[in-house]
Amino acid sequence: MSVLDVASIRADFPILKRTVRNDRRLVYLDSGATSQKPYQVLDAERDFYENHNAAVHRGAHLLAEEATDAFEHSRSNIANFIGANADDLVFTKNATEAINLVSYAFLNATLKSQHKKDLPAGSERFILKVGDEILVTEMEHHANLVPWQELCDKTGAVLRWIGLTDEGRLDLSDDSLFNERTRIVALTHQSNLLGTVNDIPAIVKLARAVDSLILLDACQSVPHMSIDVSTLGVDFLTWSGHKMLGPLGIGCLWGRAELLAAMPPFITGGSMIEVVSMAGTTFAAPPKRFEAGVPMAAQAVGLSAAVDYLRALGMDKVAAHEHEMTKATIAGLQSIPGIRIIGPEDLVDRGSAVSFVVDGLHPHDVGQVLDENGIAVRVGQHCAKPVCSRYGISAATRATYYIYNDLDDVSALIEGIHTTKKFFGV
Amino acid sequence: MYQEIILDHYKRPHGKGLNEEFQAEVHHVNPTCGDEITLRVSGNEDGTISVSYDNQGCSISQASASIMFDQINNLNFEHGEKAVEHLVAMLQRTQDPNEDVLGDGIALVGVAQYPARVKCALLPWMAWKDAAIQAGMKKER
Numbered sequence: 001m002s003v004l005d006v007a008s009i010r011a012d013f014p015i016l017k018r019t020v021r022n023d024r025r026l027v028y029l030d031s032g033a034t035s036q037k038p039y040q041v042l043d044a045e046r047d048f049y050e051n052h053n054a055a056v057h058r059g060a061h062l063l064a065e066e067a068t069d070a071f072e073h074s075r076s077n078i079a080n081f082i083g084a085n086a087d088d089l090v091f092t093k094n095a096t097e098a099i100n101l102v103s104y105a106f107l108n109a110t111l112k113s114q115h116k117k118d119l120p121a122g123s124e125r126f127i128l129k130v131g132d133e134i135l136v137t138e139m140e141h142h143a144n145l146v147p148w149q150e151l152c153d154k155t156g157a158v159l160r161w162i163g164l165t166d167e168g169r170l171d172l173s174d175d176s177l178f179n180e181r182t183r184i185v186a187l188t189h190q191s192n193l194l195g196t197v198n199d200i201p202a203i204v205k206l207a208r209a210v211d212s213l214i215l216l217d218a219c220q221s222v223p224h225m226s227i228d229v230s231t232l233g234v235d236f237l238t239w240s241g242h243k244m245l246g247p248l249g250i251g252c253l254w255g256r257a258e259l260l261a262a263m264p265p266f267i268t269g270g271s272m273i274e275v276v277s278m279a280g281t282t283f284a285a286p287p288k289r290f291e292a293g294v295p296m297a298a299q300a301v302g303l304s305a306a307v308d309y310l311r312a313l314g315m316d317k318v319a320a321h322e323h324e325m326t327k328a329t330i331a332g333l334q335s336i337p338g339i340r341i342i343g344p345e346d347l348v349d350r351g352s353a354v355s356f357v358v359d360g361l362h363p364h365d366v367g368q369v370l371d372e373n374g375i376a377v378r379v380g381q382h383c384a385k386p387v388c389s390r391y392g393i394s395a396a397t398r399a400t401y402y403i404y405n406d407l408d409d410v411s412a413l414i415e416g417i418h419t420t421k422k423f424f425g426v
Numbered sequence: 427m428y429q430e431i432i433l434d435h436y437k438r439p440h441g442k443g444l445n446e447e448f449q450a451e452v453h454h455v456n457p458t459c460g461d462e463i464t465l466r467v468s469g470n471e472d473g474t475i476s477v478s479y480d481n482q483g484c485s486i487s488q489a490s491a492s493i494m495f496d497q498i499n500n501l502n503f504e505h506g507e508k509a510v511e512h513l514v515a516m517l518q519r520t521q522d523p524n525e526d527v528l529g530d531g532i533a534l535v536g537v538a539q540y541p542a543r544v545k546c547a548l549l550p551w552m553a554w555k556d557a558a559i560q561a562g563m564k565k566e567r
Binding site: 362363364365368379380381385388394395423424 | 461462
């Protein structure tokens, strides 16, 4: 008996009623890429468009008021979900944009200071000098790697990274990586490929000892476990809505209030200003400073409904449920000859992203045969090419689980791999 | 999609292995799935082009490279390009498979039903075209 009532959860997800190739039932094991959406989220978004649609933070009419209320109520609700204040939560297009927003705060502060332009009080924390260091890890998604490479290229800062052990964990043996030049440590909470859940208290301790900022990419953790930024110890948290039952097109950045206040804007234009003249502009306080243009109100409302849905289930139960499937998947894969799991095989500090390679088969071919059997997995490099290189693979097949999966889905995957091996004769 | 002929080319690829001498070398990748090919070309006295390659990737991209080698090694640019264009059209379902042009490549027709795999099938052929152009083998008319 699962900790979650999967049958009643599945009834909330219309897409799970359809069949896929060869009239098979859909076994959706790609929630790490994007989750499916329950009626509650779809209905909330539809209700916004049908009954309250207007451009928020503009206009004096009733609909504009209702839309603005719905948008700001959503902000409060989503912030509450991670133990934050609404004023410290910025909506972005996705998590990638949220990370870029922080990297551009560094770039823009650095450039403006070189030209002696006005900056918010406290912006010194974001001004980089040649030789300053940005610290990432070898397990980052490209979204938390490329923006920092770019920042270094533009400022003369140096990118350094924490390597990985053969078991798929961070190798923290070289503590000189954390030093007085380290300005920000940007790392993932849970690797999207390895499934590793990083030891954040240990990282926070190392980073604080050298007075560095910390950004946590929580795309694979906020949807799957209980998160409370008031005790987590990091400075920034970034994640996306669509991986946690919410709509596409909305991501989140949480930041400490004093840091957001000290950051120059990223995307500029309407809504994010205070006073504009032809000679220059002053900017609104956060979070609006970082939300130029008409925002994604319907998506915020949808994400707020997703948060309600997850809260009602209980995030500890969500994590326990996924743990059962992770355990069964790893055991199932270990029982098949010629399978190599990429990532930790123990279940401690491990999420439900399970990647593997099948000896003699390219993941694309594995994914194709699984698809013929109704099983949707992710194949390829998972936007984490350096992780593939670290473990000497060109690509991997990945199964990821969520609240609507159960042990039957795990069995389907294991059976599908047997079918694939038989088909190709390996 | 996985016809026997494709699996045969995949398991026993033709022409795999790089020539020492070459006029142009390209490295093409399919970053979403990790297919990679290194391909070299050199011109022969009769105006034809010798091709050699080394690759890794899925069965479709590897079989397609093997078929490409069979079909366009030692053809001139014009004939090779005609084969590439025919393959593209076949995979876009705007042209029926023509065995005279594509040989075993007509077996790739099933790939057209899987848009995510079309790039795998095209990768070696596009690499050939790129390399041949870089080597200056495309003659201005």
